Each structure stands twice: as structure tokens, then as C-alpha cells.
Amino acid sequence: xxxxxxxxxxxxxxxxxxxxxxxxxxxxxxxxxxxxxxxxxxxxxxxxxxxxxxxxxxxxxxxxxxxxxxxxxxxxxxxxxxxxxxxxxxxxxxxxxxxxxxxxxxxxxxxxxxxxxxxxxxxxxxxxxxxxxxxxxxxxxxxxxxxxxxxxxxxxxxxxxxxxxxxxxxxxxxxxxxxxxxxxxxxxxxxxxxxxxxxxxxxxxxxxxxxxxxxxxxxxxxxxxxxxxxxxxxxxxxxxxxxxxxxxxxxxxxxxxxxxxxxxxxxxxxxxxxxxxxxxxxxxxxxxxxxxxxxxxxxxxxxxxxxxxxxxxxxxxxxxxxxxxxxxxxxxxxxxxxxxxxxxxxxxxxxxxxxxxxxxxxxxxxxxxxxxxxxxxxxxxxxxxxxxxxxxxxxxxxxxxxxxxxxxxxxxxxxxxxxxxxxxxxxxxxxxxxxxxxxxxxxxxxxxxxxxxxxxxxxxxxxxxxxxxx
Numbered sequence: 001x002x003x004x005x006x007x008x009x010x011x012x013x014x015x016x017x018x019x020x021x022x023x024x025x026x027x028x029x030x031x032x033x034x035x036x037x038x039x040x041x042x043x044x045x046x047x048x049x050x051x052x053x054x055x056x057x058x059x060x061x062x063x064x065x066x067x068x069x070x071x072x073x074x075x076x077x078x079x080x081x082x083x084x085x086x087x088x089x090x091x092x093x094x095x096x097x098x099x100x101x102x103x104x105x106x107x108x109x110x111x112x113x114x115x116x117x118x119x120x121x122x123x124x125x126x127x128x129x130x131x132x133x134x135x136x137x138x139x140x141x142x143x144x145x146x147x148x149x150x151x152x153x154x155x156x157x158x159x160x161x162x163x164x165x166x167x168x169x170x171x172x173x174x175x176x177x178x179x180x181x182x183x184x185x186x187x188x189x190x191x192x193x194x195x196x197x198x199x200x201x202x203x204x205x206x207x208x209x210x211x212x213x214x215x216x217x218x219x220x221x222x223x224x225x226x227x228x229x230x231x232x233x234x235x236x237x238x239x240x241x242x243x244x245x246x247x248x249x250x251x252x253x254x255x256x257x258x259x260x261x262x263x264x265x266x267x268x269x270x271x272x273x274x275x276x277x278x279x280x281x282x283x284x285x286x287x288x289x290x291x292x293x294x295x296x297x298x299x300x301x302x303x304x305x306x307x308x309x310x311x312x313x314x315x316x317x318x319x320x321x322x323x324x325x326x327x328x329x330x331x332x333x334x335x336x337x338x339x340x341x342x343x344x345x346x347x348x349x350x351x352x353x354x355x356x357x358x359x360x361x362x363x364x365x366x367x368x369x370x371x372x373x374x375x376x377x378x379x380x381x382x383x384x385x386x387x388x389x390x391x392x393x394x395x396x397x398x399x400x401x402x403x404x405x406x407x408x409x410x411x412x413x414x415x416x417x418x419x420x421x422x423x424x425x426x427x428x429x430x431x432x433x434x435x436x437x438x439x440x441x442x443x444x445x446x447x448x449x450x451x452x453x454x455x456x457x458x459x460x461x462x463x464x465x466x467x468x469x470x
Contacts, residue, residue, distance in 0.1 A: 003086070005459055007033050007128060010365070013461075023287035025166075025228060025230035026225075026229050026230060027159050028235050028236070028238060030162075030164075030166055030169055031165065031235060031236070031239040031245050032239045032242045032246070033165070033168040033169045033172040033243075033300075034164070034165055034168050034222060035219070035240060035243035036168070036243045036246050037168050037172065037301045037373075038076060038117055038219070038221040038222055038248075038304045038305060038349075039214060039218050039221075040216075040247040040250055040251065040293075041175065041301040042175045042179065042254075042297045043250060043251050044253040044271075044274065044294045044297055044298070045120075045211070045214070045215060045271060046062070046134075046211065046251055046254075046255060047269045047272070048208075048211045048271070049061055049208055049220050049269075050255070050264075050266060051207070051267065051268075051269040052200060052203065052207040052211060053151050053198075053204070053205075053208040053265050054197050054198050054203075054264075055194060055195050055196070055197050055198075055259035055260075055264060055438060056195060056197060057198055057208065057423060058208075058255055058259070059195060059201065059256065059259070061208070061250065062251045062254060062255060063212075063248075065212045065216055065242075066216055066247075067190070068406060068409055069216055069405075069406050069409060070216045070217075070244060071100055072121055072402050072403065073219040073220060073369070073406065074241075075392045076392070077219050077223055077236075077240060078236060078392075079376075079390055079392050080372075080391040081226050081232065081236045082232060082233045082237065082378075082388065082390045083386060083387060083388050084096070085226045085227065085232040085233055086227045086318075087224060087228065087312070087313060087315035087318065087402060088107075088227075088312060088315020088319060089220065089221075089222075089224035089225075089226055089228065089312065090106055090220050090223055090224070090368070090451050091104075091106050091107040091224070091315060091319070093223075093372065093373075093376070093379070094372065094375045095319065095321075096374060096375070096379065097378040097379050097392075098378065099102055099205070099370070099376035100319075101436055102371060103319075103321065104316070104321050104436040104439075105371070105429075105433065105436065106371045106372070107312060107313075107321060107434050108219075108436075109365075109368045109400075110312065110364075110368040111312055111342075112153050112345075112360050112364055112428055112432075113364040114218075114305055114308060114309040114312070114382075115309060115345035115346060115429065116360055116361040116364070117214075117305055117333065118301075118305045118346045119307060119346045120361075121298040121302040122145070122146045122150060122298070122346075123300040125145075125149060125294070125299070126145055130440045147347070151343075152305070153299055153303050154339060154340075156303050157306045157307055157334060158320075158330060158332065159337065160333055161225065161228045161333070162336070162462075163344050164303050164304070167300070167303065168300050168303065168304060171296045171297065171299060171300040172300060174292075174296050175290075175294075175300065176250065176293075177275075178278065178286060178289040178290045178293045179250070179253070179254045181282065181289075182258075182277070182278055182281055182284065182290070183253055183254065183256075183276075185282045185286070185317065186257035186258075186261035186281050189261040189262075190261050190453075192375055194259055194264060197264055204361065205416060206417075206418075206432070210362055210408075213362050213409070216247070217362075217369075218305075219235060219244075220369075220372065221308040222308065224309075224311050225312075226325060227315070233390070234389070236390075237238055237390040239412045254274065257281075258273075258277045260304065260345050261281055262280055272294070274290055275290045275291045278290040284321060288372065290385045293360055306339060306342050306346075309341040309342040310334070310335045310338030310341075311340050313335060313337070313342075314326060314327050314329070314335035317404075318452070319452060320450050320452035321436075321439075323439075323448040323449060324448075324449045324450060324451050325337055325448075325449075326338055327451075335380040338343075338394060341431075355470075358419075360421050360424055361417075362412065363413075363417050363422070363425035364425055364429070365411040366413055366414050369410060370410060372409065373403045374408060376398055376403070377396070377403065380396050381396055386413075
């Protein structure tokens with residue numbers, strides 16, 4: 001994912017945004033860890049893959065799945081994110097290719113999917129702590145813990161992207177280290193034959209694919225805050241590459257240690273089981289370290305996802321898709337209204353179970369990704385001369401072929417969804433289809449103020465100019 005410049009492309013007008021004056025931009029290292037937390041945050045939550053399919057398929061899944069899904073999504077994010085280096089990300093891509101109506105649908109589905117995703121992290125946080133603090137399993141203590149955690153992390157987002165970025169770095173290092181230690185202490189106890197256990201007649205394919213999909217998607221989320229990145233046209237592709245390596249190793253190596261060094265009991269492989277494995281391999285001290293790392297990891301994932309969700313709303317407001325007040329920033333440069341909306345959604349959804357949250361989130365996310373793939377191909381065909389500071393080294397035919405495997409995977413994930421998840425997700429989709437015309441009516445009647453920022457690039461103007469000069 002290195003730089004790929006060509007003389008035939010015309011650069012997008014890079015007049016500094018007046019909205020970002022005086023705001024510190026996110027540099028490469030914090031950006032890597034923000035992507036790491038958008039996608040992964042460590043191996044917490046992958047345990048269900050072993051429960052669903054056994055060690056062999058779990059290990060193969062986290063080796064093969066990245067090539068089917070993560071690599072294409074990261075490559076598309078690198079190309080499109082550098083083509084449109086502004087807040088809003090994939091909403092702008094789809095709007096430019098398919099029009100503002102579908103751009104809004106993309107924004108609605110991906111924002112809702114992101115908020116649902118963020119509702120997972122208080123759940124995972126408490127699942128890892130409840131074995132050491134049983135009172136957190138249910139009741140008032142659990143509700144109070146969710147409220148306090150959400151409030152603290154929301155405030156951290158309010159204080160600015162620089163703080164969020166460097167907090168992500170510190171949390172990331174702390175979260176990764178105990179698994180490095182666990183891997184080292186597991187070496188004398190490894191039995192390679194344990195990795196080969198598989199029973200194709202006893203596989204929960206729905207849980208297996210949803211677990212893989214949830215743990216290896218959201219590479220495009222970082223695009224929604226590209227406007228906050230220092231030199232995004234060079235920094236974003238590099239950060240995506242480094243984060244991709246971190247994510248794959250961060251899943252595969254702990255699974256290798258856990259399944260190879262501990263006798264298999266598939267029923268025990270569920271959320272929080274890595275802390276039990278740590279106790280078996282290293283003792284109580286390592287168990288507490290893993291639990292603390294899980295807590296820190298969920299904090300990192302929460303702040304990274306909320307940053308993406310809130311800046312997406314800001315970017316949509318700057319494009320005139322949402323009322324103007326969504327575009328207003330706090331004194332720290334953060335989208336206050338977007339943060340409050342995203343935090344409210346998290347609290348409303350935090351009562352759902354882990355599996356229900358993952359399934360509903362994946363369903364909505366799949367619809368959004370289909371629109372992204374269509375937009376990517378459409379812009380390649382319709383605007384071949386547009387500025388692409390990073391370009392995937394594939395022609396139109398190669399780009400279409402690259403999108404076929406992940407699209408097929410999307411169809412499988414959708415087909416395996418339960419009826420309950422299907423109904424809830426379709427209701428959410430229908431709300432988005434109706435919401436956009438309602439907002440346009442509100443704008444027409446001037447019940448609320450909508451405005452489009454004048455300094456944002458216009459794809460039609462840029463590509464027409466590129467065609468003339470190319």
C-alpha cells in the first residue's frame with residue numbers, strides 16, 4: 001500500500017479547511033493504532049470461532065479470511081480515502097458515484113452499524129471482568145458500570161483526536177503485551193495435533209462466519225475522519241498496511257497458543273475464555289493481566305469507533321445531508337453533537353446480547369459494503385482521470401474481480417442471518433429510506449438550517465479538469 005502517483009492525474013484542490021485551523025492532526029503511529037482498534041483491538045471476541053468450528057477451522061479462518069475480505073476492503077479504503085481526504089469517508093464516495101440519496105443511505109446504515117458495534121464494548125468489558133468481580137454479571141452494578149464507562153470514554157472523545165490517538169497507542173501496547181507473554185509460556189506445552197481437530201458435521205456456520213466477519217471488518221471506518229489526518233494521501237495507505245499486519249498476527253498467534261497448549265473443550269470457548277487460558281498457562285497474575293488488557297482494549301475500541309461515527313455525522317453535515325448543527329465543533333475541534341448522538345445510541349443498544357449485536361451489526365454493514373463496492377467500480381469506470389494519490393494496481397476488470405469474493409461472502413452472511421435479525425435490520429433500512437426524503441422536506445420548508453461547505457472538492461469538477469489536462 002505504498003504511494004502510487006501518476007502524471008495523468010490532477011490533484012484535488014487542497015485548500016486548508018477553515019474548520020480545522022489550529023487543530024492538531026493525527027500522525028502515522030496513532031493512526032495505525034486507531035485503525036487497529038477500529039478493526040480489532042486484540043484477540044478478545046475471537047473465542048467463539050473455536051466454539052463454533054473447532055481449532056483447525058478457526059486458525060484457517062483467521063489466515064484465509066483476511067485475503068477474501070480484509071485486504072480488498074483495506075485497498076479500497078486506501079484508494080478512495082486518498083481520493084476524498086475529508087471527513088465523511090465512504091458517504092462521500094457513494095454520493096459521488098451514485099448520488100446524495102444513496103450517499104445518505106450509506107451514511108445511515110454505516111453509522112447505525114457503528115453504533116451497534118460500539119454497544120459491544122461495554123458488554124465485552126464486563127464479560128472479561130465478571131469472572132474476577134461476579135457482581136458485574138448482571139443487575140444494577142452492571143447497568144451502573146455501563147453508564148460510567150460510556151460517560152468517561154465519551155468525554156475522552158470530546159477532548160480531541162490527538163488525545164484519542166495517543167491513548168490508542170498506549171492502550172494498544174498494554175493490550176498486546178500479555179499475549180506475547182502467553183505465547184512464550186505456552187511453547188513448552190504446545191501439541192501440534194490439537195491444531196488439527198475438526199468436525200465438519202458439528203460446525204455452527206452462522207456463528208463462525210459472523211465471528212470472523214465482525215473481527216476482520218471495519219477497515220473503511222477510518223475514512224470518516226480522514227480530514228483529521230496529517231497528510232492523509234501518504235499517511236493513510238501506510239497506516240492501513242501496518243494495521244493489517246498487526247491485526248492478523250494479533251488474532252492468529254494467541255489462537256495458536258490457546259488451542260495448542262490447552263486440551264480442547266469447545267463449550268468453554270466463549271467471550272472471556274482467554275483469561276482462563278492465561279491462568280492455566282501462566283497463573284493468576286497472567287489472568288489478571290489479560291483481563292486488564294481486555295478492559296483497556298475495549299476502551300480503545302470504544303473511543304476509536306465513536307470518533308469514526310461522530311466525524312461521519314460531521315462530514316455528512318458539511319455535505320448538506322444533515323442539519324448544520326451536526327457540523328459544529330467543540331473548542332477541542334471535536335463534533336460534539338455527533339458524539340452525543342453516538343453515545344445515546346450505544347446506551348440504547350447495550351442491553352442486547354453479544355451474539356445479537358454482532359449479527360444485527362453485520363447485516364447492516366453488509367448492505368453498506370455492497371454500496372461501497374459499487375461506488376468504487378463506478379468511479380473507476382466513470383472517472384478514470386480523477387486524482388488517486390494511491391491507486392490499486394488493477395484495471396477495471398481486475399477491480400471487479402477483486403470485489404467478487406467479498407461480495408459472495410456478504411451474500412452468505414446475509415443468507416445465514418436469523419429471521420429476527422433480518423426483520424430488525426430491514427426495519428432499520430426502511431427507516432433510512434424514508435428519513436432522507438423527510439430531511440429534504442425539512443430543508444425545503446426551512447424548519448432546520450442545512451448548508452454545504454464551499455471548500456469541499458466537487459468530483460465532477462475535478463474529473464472534468466483531469467480529463468482536459470490528462
